[in-house]
Amino acid sequence: MKFTTIYQGENKIEIFNSWLGKEVIKVNDEIVSSKYSVFGTDHTFSMMDNGIESHCKINIGYGINGIVFDFYKNERPIIESPRAGCGFIFWLILLVGFIVGVAVNLLTRG
Numbered sequence: 412m413k414f415t416t417i418y419q420g421e422n423k424i425e426i427f428n429s430w431l432g433k434e435v436i437k438v439n440d441e442i443v444s445s446k447y448s449v450f451g452t453d454h455t456f457s458m459m460d461n462g463i464e465s466h467c468k469i470n471i472g473y474g475i476n477g478i479v480f481d482f483y484k485n486e487r488p489i490i491e492s493p494r495a496g497c498g499f500i501f502w503l504i505l506l507v508g509f510i511v512g513v514a515v516n517l518l519t520r521g
Contacts (some may be wrong), residue, residue, distance in 0.1 A: 417482060419489065422462045426469065426480060434471055444469075451478075458483075473501060 417424040427435040436444040436454045443456035451472030455462050472483040479492035 413462075414478060415480070417490070419482075419484065422460060424458075424467075424482075426471070428471070428478060436469055498515050 414426040425437040427439040432447050438458045444454035454469045466496045468483045
């Protein structure tokens with residue numbers, strides 16, 4: 412599913428993220444990066460901007476509002492999202508839920 416769209420100059424940058432952990436970055440409807448990730452990852456790619464090649468990086472991860480991303484163009488920040496907060500709590504709750512689920516399953520078999 413589409414996470415967000417960024418309009419940067421003459422380019423349309425789209426970020427997609429699936430429930431299976433596949434992250435896809437498209438520039439002007441062309442895939443420029445595709446990776447699988449559980450905790451988020453970095454995507455690097457190049458795009459033409461007014462006839463000049465720009466080197467870009469998008470970092471996808473988890474933050475206080477859920478999935479967040481940072482966008483850098485030629486090593487300069489264009490978009491930076493807050494990452495502090497519930498990322499650790501989310502994974503802690505997920506881990507505790509998994510452990511409780513395994514424990515309940517083991518106790519009900521006996």
